[in-house]
Each structure stands twice: as structure tokens, then as C-alpha cells.
Amino acid sequence: MEGKYKELRTAVDAVAAVDAHAHNLVDVDSSFPFLRCFSEAEGDALSLAPHTLSFKRSLRDIAALYNCRASLDELESHRKSSGLLSITAKCFEAANVSAVLIDDGILFDKMCDLEWHKSFAPAVGRILRIEHLAETILNDEAYDTSRWTMDLFIETFLTRMKSVADKIVAMKTIAAYRSGLQIDTEVSKADAEKGLLADLNAGRPVRIKNKSFIDFLFICSLEVATSFDLPMQVHTGFGDKDLDLRQSNPLHLRKVLEDKRFSKSQIVLLHASYPFSKEASYLASVYSQIYLDFGLAVPKLSVQGMIASLKELLELAPIKKVMFSSDGYAFPETFFLGAKRAREVVFSVLSTACDDGDLTLPEALEAAEDIFRRNSLQLYKLHGVVQSSISLNKTSMVTSHPDGIAFVRIIWIDTSAQHRCRVIPVRRFYEVVKNSGVGLTMASMGMTSFCDGPADGTNLTAVGEIRLLPDLTTKYRIPWASQEEMVLADMQIRPGEAWEYCPRNCLRRMSKILKDEFNLEMNAGFENEFYLLKNVIRDGKEQLVPFDKTRYCSTSAFDAASPILQEVNSALQSMDISVEQLHAEAGQGQFELSLGHKESGLAADNLIYVREVIRSIATKHGLLATFLPKYRLDDIGSGSHVHLSLWESGKNVFIGSEASKTRHGMSELGEKFMAGVYYHLPSILAFIAPLPNSYDRIQPNTWSGAYHCWGKENREAPMRTACPPGVSRDLVSNFEIKSFDGCANPYLGLASIIAAGIDGLRRNLSLPEPIETNPSGHDSDVGRLPKELRESIGALSQDTVLIKFLGEELVTAVIGVRQAEDYYYRKNKDAVKELIYQY
Secondary structure, three states, X not given: OOOOOHHHHHHHHHOOEEEEEEOOEEOOOOOOXXXXXXXXXXXXXXXXXXXXXXXXXXXXXXXXXXXXXXXXXHHHHHHHHHOHHHHHHHHHHHHOEEEEEEEOOOOOOOXXXXXXXXXXXXXXXXEEEHHHHHHHHHOOOOOOHHHOOHHHHHHXXXXXXXXXXXXXXXXXXXXXXXXXXXXXXXOOHHHHHHHHHHHHHOOOOOOOOOHHHHHHHHHHHHHHHHHOOOOEEEOOOOOOOOOOHHHHOHHHHHHHHHOHHHOOOOEXXXXXXXXXXXXXXXXXXXXXXXXXXXXXXXXXXXXXHHHHHHHHHXXXXXXXXXXXXXXXXXXXXXXXXXXXXXXXXXHHHHHHHHHHOOOOHHHHHHHHHHHHHXXXXXXXXXXXXXXXXXXXXXXXXXXXXXXHOOXXXXXXXXXXXXXXXXXXXXXXXXHHHHHHOEEEEHHHHHEOOOOOOEOOOOOOOXXXXXXXXXXXXXXXEXXXXXXXXXXXXEEEEEOOEEOOOOHHHHHHHHHHHHHHHHOOEEEEEXXXXXXXXXXXXXXXXXXXXXXXOOOOOOHHHHHHHHHHHHHHHHHHHHOOOOEEEEEEOOOOOEEXXXXXXXXXXXXXXXXXXXXXXXXXXXXXXXEEEEOOOOOOOOOOOOOOOEEEEEEEOOEEOOEOOOOOOOOOOEOHHHHHHHHHHHHHXXXXXXXXXXXXXXXXXXXXXXXXXXXXXXXXXXXOOOEEEEOOOOOOOOOOOEEEEOOOOOOOXXXXXXXXXXXXXXXXXXXXXXXXXXXXXXXXXXXXXXXXOOOOHHHHHHHHHOOHHHHHHHOHHHHHHHHHHHHHHHHHHHHOHHHHHHHHHOO
């Protein structure tokens, strides 16, 4: 059969699978026994696992992979001597997966966090286990168990759930383990509350098990999942001994499936529902909501059992609804075994279907990609996240894990927005630094753009040290230096305790206040303007000149720069940073790259990486890229304009609506927020236009926003409301601040904007009348914004609102650095020329 269906065999082995359901790995010295790799049994029953068909077959499979003797002792010895990084790299390479979706709601001893897995899989998505979320809330020591009511709990539960809905790929329930799948869709809140109290009365740690409470929880969660278009994974069929197998038959879900509220839901039956695979197949054939996943059944059953189970799933179910997962957990070998056996079983079933006349060979080839990849990409909406090719070659898999990495750069951004890094050898990073960080002098946040020592007035000196803690959610392989990774860092007094000067934490604090008080998030989208300069020799001297001499949106300029910009775009794509558009700008050698809007913290992270990518790839091509606001006084300046909007539960609420609309086209809260920013704008400039050179750019009649005003689609105003295509002309969806430039620390800049917006919301501020013409014609009515850095410093030093929000220590450091830079660059006029090498 192998020879007859060689093409099918090759296709099944080559497809880079999406592993649609798995769990976290653990360290090799975890107390979770390695024998559990082969069995769901526990206690005395686990000791008999070596006598199962699955164990004997799997032991040989792993031994062949590791090239060692097929004995449990030998395997365990090999695992400990090789280490987790090495065995994970080997197992994931052999599994050939393009994405892994992880339910991190099951806790193991010495468990690796979700972000750790990103070093081994090209894409990692999170699955939210609803019972774990509920138990986390109920076991939080900040809450007194006696004060819980059903209303309070559900409000807290749903708020937490909705806050992460855009950061997960699916939800999951283990109701089958707790009270069974006979979900009562009409369970009353009163009964649910009785169940909640019963579970609470059992004491902490709370383990929810009351059926009424669990049913109510499931119904609420499925409503949220449906509203956010997220699949709900459901444990069905066999598992460990906590489960009553009789209650895990998916036929019990019929009442849920018949409920009109859930007619558009997407419910994934896990584990092939074994031994109820036929029942699962039937449900998938008659209910549009049902999808099937055969992880755990493969590889835990015998070979014939695995084949029979998959055949039963395909007897009635559409192929477009059947999906692979490894159900890998704790041990990287489970990911390998799941993928290896799934490929063998799928090939066996599809080739037999061809022999039987159920499928043609082209149909079987299509089915293989559907089952291993395409169905999951579609259901979990992973297009654009997972690589598009059918197969990841050996090279790409090897270089996607730390074994191919030499160094990790830990990056931080200081008060003067210098990009600085500490470089750590990879082994030390993963064994020590990723958890404990590296030391850094407190003076680092007092340094200026002209001197690597703390400025006077910052209250920061050479005394004292903090920790740079890498934020692993921001770790990427460096596209232009493939043997290195880079990661952004938080500044902490000690692991877990934020330093008051940390820019990322400052933005995080402001975002939390906005969320806690008003249930809002601010989204930001940056337009990055920069110059490309090249070295030429004139009169025997090297000189930097513009890359080209064309003008705004010139096609010839783009032709010349296209290879560079393509590489920039490709690098950003590899880091999940989406470019919306790019073009040649009005300056000679100037270009603009625009990003989509993201939550403000992520937007700031992305902006840092965009600057890194553009500068580094330009250098690779023998050019220099600079974001300096006014590179040449006789040419156009460069900004980092930012578009801002407010979001609630995944919806833009800055835009006006029937429920809330002002005459300016924005919502009432949108106007209050924007008004706060408007009134504090002179102070905000100290953060977003931080150099004397910034004010050379902010001049009348240059579209940079020199006057203190706002307008609708008025590009001469520093703040303008915008109405993109598809939005009614009498509405606005966001507002732009044009004064933001490429020398600003984006965390501090966005934090100051949010702080000002919160002040507007708290005080119910209103905007003045908009200016609909060039404000330079309104000199008598419209005042100038600060014309020099010293004026914005003065405004900030008097702004008690921003000082209180951002913290007196941090603002003192910012003012100290700004004053030092103002004095230095006024005294040393030519020194600004050196800034092209720093910004």
C-alpha cells in the first residue's frame, strides 16, 4: 500500500500540522512522573501501564527518535542528561507542527509558561479553560468567600473572560469531569447560586463541582464564545478516573445544540469522544455547530483501535469538520507521539478509503491537508498567523528553537528613548535570566541622548540597582541576525515588584486605571516617517546624503527602495506586526510606514520593534535610517503620528452611535477623553516631542500641528479627528496626534495621553470649537503650542494632574533629562547632527 499511495504518504508526512489541543510542558525534574506520558492512569493503576500495547509501541518510537535503547530507565536517563531544551527541540522538529494551541488551565509541577513554548513552535495560541478561570477567581485571597453572590461572581468572571477574548483562540470546558455533559440550558440563577455557595462552603482551595453552578457557568461562557466567534472545546469520552464515562457521551449535549441561542456556536468534541466515536460522527453530520478532534485517542489506543476510532468519525462526519491534535502534555514526547501516530493512522484510513472507492487519490490528498491543517486554520482563525506553506523544511524547524540561537538581546528604552540592550548567551538566558533577570544601574533612566551618565535634577545616581526582567511575550527571533533573539524588558526592584521609573509599567498602570474606572482600552496606531541616507564621497570626504531626491508618493522612489522595504515588511510579518501601508514621503529620501491599531501596550512594543527593524535592515543594505524629527532644516520633518481610539468589549466606543453621539461625530466619552488630551497637550509635548530638534519640526504650515487647536480632517491641527472609509461622514472613528515624533519613548508618551484622557473623563471636559481652516490664519484666536522644549518642560512642571498620575519620581527624572538636553543642544548647535546615529 505504501508504494501504491506513495504520493499520499509523502503529503501526509510533509504537511505542517496545526496541533489544535495540547497542554504545557514541565521541566525534566518535575515530580509529575514520566510514566504518565503513556497512560491516563494514576496511583497503583499506573504501575501496570508498561504492560499496555500503547506503552510498548510508544517506548520503541521514542527510543528510535533518541537513538537509545528501548527501556524506560534508558529513556529517563537520556531525558535528564539532554535537558528539556534539547528534547523539546527534537520532538517538535519530528512532530512538524506549524502551530500549537495550548490549554494552560491544568497545573503541573515545574510547568513551563505559555510563552516558553514559542521557542519551539512557529505559532502558539492560548485556550482558556473556563473552570480554571472560575477557580482562580474564587481562590483569590483578595476576595472574602463570604461576600460572593452569583451576580458579583458572574460579573467578575465575564469581565475577566471578555478582557482576554481577543488574546485567545478558543475556550474549553471540562464539565464532563465534574458533573457530566447533560447541561441544563434553563438552569436558574438561584440554583446556580446555591451551587456556588455549596462549593465555597467546602473550603479553599475551591474546586467547582456542583452541577447547577457548572451548567450556568457553561451557558454564560458559551454565550461569550459565540459573541466573540470563538470555538468552545468540550472534553468528551475517556480520560482519567475522575471522569464518569457514562456522563461524557456527547449525545448528552443535544439540549445545548437545540437551543437557538447557540445555533451559531462552534463546539469541538475532543478525544474522538472515544468510545463514543460513532455518536460524535452522527452529531457532526446533523448539527452545523459540531466539530471533531481526535487527539488522545491517537496515540493512546492500540493501532487497530486508533484506526477504528478515526474511521468511525469519518463514517458520517464531513471531512471539513475533523481535526488533528496531539493532546500533548507535560512531556515533549507526547507531542511527537501524537503527531507520528496521527500521520500513520490518517494515511491508513485515507488509503483504505481510496481502495474502497470512498475517495479518489486527489480527494484523499485534499482530506489530509484538511484534517491536519486547513480545518483548524479556518475554525481557529489562524490564517495570517501560521505560515502558509504546506511543509516547514528541516532548516526552518531547526532554527526556530534555542538550539540554533547564540544570544538573546534584552532591550529597554530609557527616558531619552535610546534603544539599549544587554546581550545574554542563550543557555544562561533560558536557565537563569528569563526568570531572574539581569542587574542594571538605577542611573540608566537618568541618561540623556548626549551622555551616558545621569543628568542633574533626575534624582538618579550611580547608587542602586534594579532588575531587567524579560517579558517573554515579546520575544522574537531577530530576522536580520538569525542566530539571536530579542526581547523587551520590564524594570523591577526585584522579580515581581515594579520600579516606579519603568516606562512599560507606567503605561500599564495608566491602562489599568482606564480599564478599572471606565472599562475602556485605548488603541493606538502609529505612522512612522523616516529618512534613508547613503554614504557618498565628495572632495575626498564621506558624506551622508538622501537615498533619492524624489517627492511624495513617487513611484520611482518606491522602486529604488522596494527591496529594502520588502525585507522590512517580511521581518515585521515574522514578528506578527501588521503593516497597513507604506509610501515615499515628501522629503528627499523620506518614507512612511503605517501600522494597524493595537492595544496601547502592544502598540508601543510594536513601535520599538519597527524602529529596530527599519534601522537594522537599512544598515544591512549599507544605508542609515533616521527618525530624527528634523534631519535637515530645509526639508520636511519626520513624525510618528499616532491614531487613538477607545474600545470596550471589542467594540470601538470612541465613534458616535445612536446611544451616544456628540455634534463632533464622536461619542460623549470620546469627547471627554479627547478634551482631556487637548487641555494637557502642552505638557504632553514634553513626552512626545522630547528634543529641541522636535520643535524645529513643529512649525506652522508644515502639517505638524504648531497651534493649540483641533479640527476634523485638518492636517494643520495637532489633533484631528479622522473618518476612514466605511464610516458615515458625520461620524469619526479615531483622533490623531501629529506632534508625536520618532525620538519619543512610546510608553511614556501613550501613558501621558491616557492620564490626560482619564482627567477629561473624570471632569467631564468638553472640546472647544474645532478649527476647520489653517490655524495660522487665526493667530488672534488660536495660541501656539510650546515653540521650544523649555516651554513644554515648564508646562509639565506645573501640571499637577499628570505628575500625580505618572508619579513624581518619574516626572522629575523626565524633566531633569529634558532640561539637560535643552541646555546642551542650545549650547552645542552642531551636536544635533550626531543624533541621526541614535534616532
